[in-house]
Amino acid sequence: MALNPGDRAPDFKLPAMTGETQGEFQLSSHTGQNVVLCFYALDFTPV
Amino acid sequence: MSVMQANLAQFTGLNAQVVGINTDTIFTHKAFQKSLGGLSFPLASDRWPYAEAATAYGIFPAVKHQFGGVNDRAVFVLDKEGKIAWSKVYELRQLPEVNEILTAVRPLM
Numbered sequence: 795m796a797l798n799p800g801d802r803a804p805d806f807k808l809p810a811m812t813g814e815t816q817g818e819f820q821l822s823s824h825t826g827q828n829v830v831l832c833f834y835a836l837d838f839t840p841v
Numbered sequence: 842m843s844v845m846q847a848n849l850a851q852f853t854g855l856n857a858q859v860v861g862i863n864t865d866t867i868f869t870h871k872a873f874q875k876s877l878g879g880l881s882f883p884l885a886s887d888r889w890p891y892a893e894a895a896t897a898y899g900i901f902p903a904v905k906h907q908f909g910g911v912n913d914r915a916v917f918v919l920d921k922e923g924k925i926a927w928s929k930v931y932e933l934r935q936l937p938e939v940n941e942i943l944t945a946v947r948p949l950m
Binding site: 796797803805813814824826827828834835836840 | 855858875881900912
């Protein structure tokens with residue numbers, strides 16, 4: 795069951811690529827900013 | 842993801858950080874963003890522990906499709922305190938409508 799509005803967003807820290815730059819994305823380091831989390835299925839596909 | 846890139850300035854203007862996320866590797870992400878002409882927001886790799894973030898958000902394993910091993914397509918808009926303000930789970934091939942996401946972000950600014 796997907797989380798819903800009003801729920802606290804679980805924190806995570808994951809490897810991330812921004813353009814050609816390798817780094818990490820930690821959700822909690824963006825407190826004070828709105829965040830749009832876009833989950834999608836697979837790179838290089840219409841899904 | 843290219844739709845988000847095309848509208849990134851609007852999200853930035855609303856103090857919103859966009860991040861794409863799935864279980865592909867960062868090396869796949871690197872090639873993918875290049876194929877789209879370059880993305881200037883991060884693509885995170887929810888690879889190990891496998892789909893841990895997607896599981897925490899309740900979208901793994903996928904329920905909207907039978908394609909094994911991947912998360913559902915979903916957008917979560919989080920406010921500045923880290924609370925979910927808006928969310929939507931999409932059909933696998935349904936692209937998110939950027940205007941409804943912007944509408945969700947705008948009041949949070």
